[in-house]
Amino acid sequence: MSADPKPGKTSPGGKTTDPARETKLKKACADFESMLVYQLLKTMRQTIPKSGVLSGSDGKDTYEMMFDQKVADEVARKGQGLGLQKMLYNQISKQYLKKD
Numbered sequence: 001m002s003a004d005p006k007p008g009k010t011s012p013g014g015k016t017t018d019p020a021r022e023t024k025l026k027k028a029c030a031d032f033e034s035m036l037v038y039q040l041l042k043t044m045r046q047t048i049p050k051s052g053v054l055s056g057s058d059g060k061d062t063y064e065m066m067f068d069q070k071v072a073d074e075v076a077r078k079g080q081g082l083g084l085q086k087m088l089y090n091q092i093s094k095q096y097l098k099k100d
Contacts, residue, residue, distance in 0.1 A: 018097070025096055029085035030076045036084065038072035 045064060075081055 021097055022093070025093060026085075026089060029088040029092070030081070032088060033081050033085040034072045034076035037075050037082065038069055041068040041072060 042065075045068065076085065080086060
């Protein structure tokens with residue numbers, strides 16, 4: 001009997017998976033969700049009127065962009081996020097993680 005040196009886990013489709021590919025796929029799904037959340041925050045921020053007390057700050061736009069990116073990353077990385085990364089992972093893993 002020969003033992004497999006690095007046995008993989010079983011994917012949602014019931015096939016043996018490569019742990020490195022699985023990790024890459026999970027990160028890609030989380031990154032995609034982070035980008036989507038960032039775009040949502042950016043779009044919502046554009047609906048706020050530019051006039052008022054805080055309208056003329058030079059670094060305000062840069063700070064808001066950095067803040068939105070950090071919030072988006074934290075939302076995607078904590079817990080289930082919005083749930084999009086889990087759905088993406090389940091769909092993509094059926095084909096991407098198939099053992100060749």
